[in-house]
Amino acid sequence: MPIPIKGRGIGRPDYSSPITIDVPTPKADRKVVKQTEYWAAGEISPAPAPGGPPAAWCVGKGFSVEDKYVPKGQRFRIYKFTVSVPAYITIEAGIGIEDMAGNITLLYWECGNQKVTIDFSYLRPFEEGTRPVYLLINYGDVQPDFVDWSVIGVVEWLE
Amino acid sequence: MARVIGKGIWRIGEEENEINIVEVEIDLNKVNGVGVERLKHGSRK
Numbered sequence: 559m560p561i562p563i564k565g566r567g568i569g570r571p572d573y574s575s576p577i578t579i580d581v582p583t584p585k586a587d588r589k590v591v592k593q594t595e596y597w598a599a600g601e602i603s604p605a606p607a608p609g610g611p612p613a614a615w616c617v618g619k620g621f622s623v624e625d626k627y628v629p630k631g632q633r634f635r636i637y638k639f640t641v642s643v644p645a646y647i648t649i650e651a652g653i654g655i656e657d658m659a660g661n662i663t664l665l666y667w668e669c670g671n672q673k674v675t676i677d678f679s680y681l682r683p684f685e686e687g688t689r690p691v692y693l694l695i696n697y698g699d700v701q702p703d704f705v706d707w708s709v710i711g712v713v714e715w716l717e
Numbered sequence: 718m719a720r721v722i723g724k725g726i727w728r729i730g731e732e733e734n735e736i737n738i739v740e741v742e743i744d745l746n747k748v749n750g751v752g753v754e755r756l757k758h759g760s761r762k
Binding site: 594595596597598599600601602603611612613614615616617618620622623650652654656659660661662663664665666667691693695704705713 | 722723724725726727728729730734736737738739740741742743744747748749750751752753755756
């Protein structure tokens with residue numbers, strides 16, 4: 559026999575109403591005039607050692623083949639970052655923002671077995687003069703030969 | 718000069734290039750945000 563759920567006002571939430579969630583989104587302060595896809599993938603070797611310090615890396619000169627940081631008038635958004643290792647071990651991947659002074663603000667870490675994916679909902683845009691730093695910790699017992707990773711995002715040109 | 722720890726492919730728009738993946742040297746005094754202790758202590762082991 560179903561147990562009747564009584565309404566609000568007597569110590570129970572009102573389940574008869576739809577639950578709304580307000581998600582804070584960044585306010586667009588500058589108009590985006592152009593968007594271009596950004597994609598990078600590669601392999602680093604060797605993987606971080608078990609119990610050792612994290613591997614920390616970036617691409618090219620820092621942000622791209624030519625730029626150390628997100629260029630002036632642009633903004634970079636990561637859609638998805640994936641990292642995997644050829645061993646069934648626990649890994650933890652992280653993403654941080656590094657500015658030109660070398661200050662790093664860590665945004666998010668995700669733990670998983672063999673593979674970790676971080677998507678945009680945990681991150682914020684990388685403004686001009688900053689760049690993403692990718693991190694990986696090995697919680698396993700073995701050191702894989704390499705780490706496979708990829709990142710896909712969009713570069714926005716701002717007005 | 719940053720140490721190259723891997724190779725990869727990078728693409729923006731129609732432009733595609735081979736890239737080096739370079740190590741980032743982290744100054745622990747300049748790190749903040751979530752999970753800083755992970756950098757200081759490495760693995761939980």
